Amino acid sequence: MKLGLILYPKWRTALARLKQERGSGGGKIIIVATVGLIFWTLVFGVLYRLLRYFRGIADIGPLLAAKLLGLVLLSFLSILLLSNVITALSSFFLAKDLDLLACSPVDWLDVYLAKLGETLLHSSWMVALMAVPIFSAYGIIYHGGWLFPLHAIAAFVPLLVLPAVVGSAVTLILVNVFPARRTRDLLSVIAIGAAGGVVLLFRIVRPERLARPEGFANLLDFITVLRTPTSPLLPSEWASHSLMGGLVGPFDPLPLLLLWSSAAAFVVLGAMLHDRLYATGFTKAQEGAERFVHGWMWQALLDPLLSRVAVAKREFIIKDVKLFFRDTTQWSQLILLAVLVVIYLFNIKALPLFSGERVPFFLITLVSFLNLGLAGFVLSAIAARFIFPAISLEGRQMWLLRSSPLDLKALIWSKYWTGTVPLLVLALIITVLTDVLLKASPFMLGVGVGTITLLTLAISALALGFGALYPQFETENAAQIPTSFGGLVFMMTTIALLAVVIVIEAVPVYAYLRATYLGTPIRVNATMVGAFALVVAVCAAATVVPLRVGLRKMLEFEF
Amino acid sequence: MIRLEGLTKAYGSFVAVDHIDLHVLRGELYGFLGPNGAGKTTTLRMIAGILRPTAGRVWLGGDDVVNHPVQAKRRLGFIPDRPFVYEKLTGAEFLRFVAGLYSQDGAVVERRIDELLELFELSAWKNELVESYSHGMRQKLIISSALIHRPECIVVDEPMVGLDPKAARLLKEIFRQFVQRGGTVLMSTHTLEVAEVMCDRIAIIQHGKIAASGTVDEMRRQTAAGDASLEDLFLKLTGGEAARELAKVLGD
Numbered sequence: 001m002k003l004g005l006i007l008y009p010k011w012r013t014a015l016a017r018l019k020q021e022r023g024s025g026g027g028k029i030i031i032v033a034t035v036g037l038i039f040w041t042l043v044f045g046v047l048y049r050l051l052r053y054f055r056g057i058a059d060i061g062p063l064l065a066a067k068l069l070g071l072v073l074l075s076f077l078s079i080l081l082l083s084n085v086i087t088a089l090s091s092f093f094l095a096k097d098l099d100l101l102a103c104s105p106v107d108w109l110d111v112y113l114a115k116l117g118e119t120l121l122h123s124s125w126m127v128a129l130m131a132v133p134i135f136s137a138y139g140i141i142y143h144g145g146w147l148f149p150l151h152a153i154a155a156f157v158p159l160l161v162l163p164a165v166v167g168s169a170v171t172l173i174l175v176n177v178f179p180a181r182r183t184r185d186l187l188s189v190i191a192i193g194a195a196g197g198v199v200l201l202f203r204i205v206r207p208e209r210l211a212r213p214e215g216f217a218n219l220l221d222f223i224t225v226l227r228t229p230t231s232p233l234l235p236s237e238w239a240s241h242s243l244m245g246g247l248v249g250p251f252d253p254l255p256l257l258l259l260w261s262s263a264a265a266f267v268v269l270g271a272m273l274h275d276r277l278y279a280t281g282f283t284k285a286q287e288g289a290e291r292f293v294h295g296w297m298w299q300a301l302l303d304p305l306l307s308r309v310a311v312a313k314r315e316f317i318i319k320d321v322k323l324f325f326r327d328t329t330q331w332s333q334l335i336l337l338a339v340l341v342v343i344y345l346f347n348i349k350a351l352p353l354f355s356g357e358r359v360p361f362f363l364i365t366l367v368s369f370l371n372l373g374l375a376g377f378v379l380s381a382i383a384a385r386f387i388f389p390a391i392s393l394e395g396r397q398m399w400l401l402r403s404s405p406l407d408l409k410a411l412i413w414s415k416y417w418t419g420t421v422p423l424l425v426l427a428l429i430i431t432v433l434t435d436v437l438l439k440a441s442p443f444m445l446g447v448g449v450g451t452i453t454l455l456t457l458a459i460s461a462l463a464l465g466f467g468a469l470y471p472q473f474e475t476e477n478a479a480q481i482p483t484s485f486g487g488l489v490f491m492m493t494t495i496a497l498l499a500v501v502i503v504i505e506a507v508p509v510y511a512y513l514r515a516t517y518l519g520t521p522i523r524v525n526a527t528m529v530g531a532f533a534l535v536v537a538v539c540a541a542a543t544v545v546p547l548r549v550g551l552r553k554m555l556e557f558e559f
Numbered sequence: 560m561i562r563l564e565g566l567t568k569a570y571g572s573f574v575a576v577d578h579i580d581l582h583v584l585r586g587e588l589y590g591f592l593g594p595n596g597a598g599k600t601t602t603l604r605m606i607a608g609i610l611r612p613t614a615g616r617v618w619l620g621g622d623d624v625v626n627h628p629v630q631a632k633r634r635l636g637f638i639p640d641r642p643f644v645y646e647k648l649t650g651a652e653f654l655r656f657v658a659g660l661y662s663q664d665g666a667v668v669e670r671r672i673d674e675l676l677e678l679f680e681l682s683a684w685k686n687e688l689v690e691s692y693s694h695g696m697r698q699k700l701i702i703s704s705a706l707i708h709r710p711e712c713i714v715v716d717e718p719m720v721g722l723d724p725k726a727a728r729l730l731k732e733i734f735r736q737f738v739q740r741g742g743t744v745l746m747s748t749h750t751l752e753v754a755e756v757m758c759d760r761i762a763i764i765q766h767g768k769i770a771a772s773g774t775v776d777e778m779r780r781q782t783a784a785g786d787a788s789l790e791d792l793f794l795k796l797t798g799g800e801a802a803r804e805l806a807k808v809l810g811d
Binding site: 398 | 607608609610628630631632635637639644647648652655656660662663664
């Protein structure tokens with residue numbers, strides 16, 4: 001078996017990376033560990049409180065806990081299936097080591113198992129980490145004892161193996177039908193569309209109503225719904241059944257047996273399919289996407305719009321727009337973005353603010369004000385995904401940009417406005433629509449529009465600045481760049497900026513609320529003007545400084 | 560046209576390029592030779608303004624590349640050894656973009672795009688995304704991009720890699736005509752026959768320093784090599800023993 005040998009370079013690469021991280025100081029590891037720990041604690045805390053509450057409810061408590069676990073594991077299974085399909089395409093058909101493996105005297109089974117392991121690891125590590133605080137909460141609340149972690153691992157591992165095998169098999173079949181590059185495009189749209197659809201559906205169904213038994217005709221109906229498994233054929237249901245059996249009894253070994261035997265059988269079936277289809281699929285994967293395009297549409301659309309802009313800047317903007325809309329992995333993210341915005345507005349609309357007789361003015365103003373922070377956070381996440389990678393994506397072409405007379409200021413300028421204009425449009429849509437939905441006052445609408453405009457300008461600049469400070473020139477996939485250390489630092493900085501702006505603006509908003517409550521006219525005094533001026537100054541600094549620092553860093557880039 | 564003075568590049572304690580002085584005259588085709596890792600690419604990338612020198616200066620037609628980069632780079636066309644280009648642009652779009660970087664646009668650029676694509680037999684691929692181009696086609700596209708703005712000098716790193724014999728012949732012809740019209744070419748290559756036939760003068764770099772420079776005849780005299788070929792001269796100056804040992808190992 002050469003399985004170990006095939007995996008050896010991956011293992012050594014991972015070790016070398018770890019060594020490099022250690023060598024560059026422990027700060028990075030400490031920050032990542034701290035953020036991870038905070039996230040874990042948060043998930044654990046929420047679930048702990050919920051399960052403690054469930055435990056206190058006689059009869060239906062364990063049923064609710066089991067239902068919740070089943071739903072969580074089912075979501076994991078769906079996420080894993082999607083992520084495995086996409087990862088398998090890279091590891092089985094597009095990876096750089098495949099040519100070497102294909103021309104070496106290596107057994108096909110070794111290649112299959114090595115690539116399956118690689119796919120499983122790459123697509124499942126995040127879900128596995130996420131599962132730790134969830135299982136911990138269950139183990140602690142229901143006194144699972146020392147054996148529970150082992151039980152959890154035994155039930156969870158097959159749940160990772162099954163979607164990896166199925167995902168790889170789906171990819172294998174798709175590649176045999178379409179060329180690999182076309183399949184990648186297709187898959188990214190399908191996967192993102194499906195994920196967006198599921199999230200949207202989940203939200204619109206309003207699962208929070210399930211937590212209110214009063215919505216059901218009688219208690220018996222409610223318990224019947226809870227007792228019914230989502231589907232007795234789903235592995236997530238077997239895992240949930242096994243774990244809850246271990247926690248609240250009676251323990252049944254059958255679900256575990258089902259999980260492991262199915263996983264083993266699926267691996268065998270997957271290997272057989274691989275043996276039959278991989279060679280033809282791999283050959284097909286070498287075919288190009290063969291796409292003729294006529295760029296006249298963008299040129300005709302943007303040329304008049306940018307006629308007053310200098311040639312170099314104009315061509316840069318046109319180039320960036322074309323690259324974005326021709327890369328399926330990039331534009332398909334807009335589907336998720338649209339889903340995010342719809343859910344955001346839906347949540348605002350679903351707020352129980354207008355249920356009473358009198359419209360609670362104080363609450364509306366407060367929500368409208370705090371909404372600025374939330375909208376700012378959403379914009380930061382979008383900037384992290386679309387603006388932060390902008391500099392990194394130029395890495396391979398930097399030879400051209402640096403050897404040409406292009407002033408790097410022009411490059412930063414083009415990147416900044418290409419990212420900022422759509423972000424600003426989105427920011428204004430979110431703010432105005434939420435304020436209209438909330439029936440906020442003109443004063444709050446004015447504060448909202450002004451603040452979000454300033455924040456958007458600053459967030460874009462921060463994204464670009466941090467993108468230049470922490471470039472990822474080796475990463476070809478733009479979606480991976482925001483999850484880097486630099487992306488984390490950017491998000492932390494923008495959250496700090498949002499907090500500062502909200503705290504400063506709380507002063508004039510409080511004065512406005514107080515005046516309205518007392519029925520006195522709103523007085524524009526020095527404190528109010530000073531607070532707004534301070535917000536302008538903070539946002540201006542957060543716009544100018546990152547752009548300058550980014551530019552200085554770019555001048556130091558060496559390739 | 561291209562002048563290097565005490566050009567140095569150090570990475571920590573490792574000195575990749577060590578106080579190089581070089582002067583390439585207008586209308587000259589200058590060969591820059593050396594074994595792998597000798598410092599050729601680092602030198603060329605400093606001339607193109609991609610790497611910043613640790614010490615020393617680079618002038619392109621009288622403009623300092625570090626202090627007046629925009630003016631200096633307007634004169635330059637750079638052809639790297641690895642053809643990384645935007646995968647999602649078509650060949651024509653890429654050339655239009657590069658012309659834009661040199662602040663050139665309009666009908667003149669469109670005519671030049673058609674001419675260059677025709678010259679390198681890429682017209683049929685004009686509206687196809689670069690991601691479907693072969694290595695050689697990308698190399699041809701990059702060479703076209705270095706010529707699109709009508710540079711005064713061309714700095715080129717390994718121009719023949721990936722080119723088919725017809726394109727290689729065409730490139731030699733283009734370079735020859737370019738220098739005849741007063742242009743300047745500084746070219747690094749491992750193809751010694753090409754260097755011997757094409758270059759007016761040659762410099763051989765070894766361990767970051769110029770080991771010898773001049774015409775082939777001058778270098779023969781410097782090294783007392785009689786009527787040795789450029790290949791023999793190269794091996795003598797850069798350690799021919801290694802090549803002989805390699806032949807022995809392969810023979811075993």
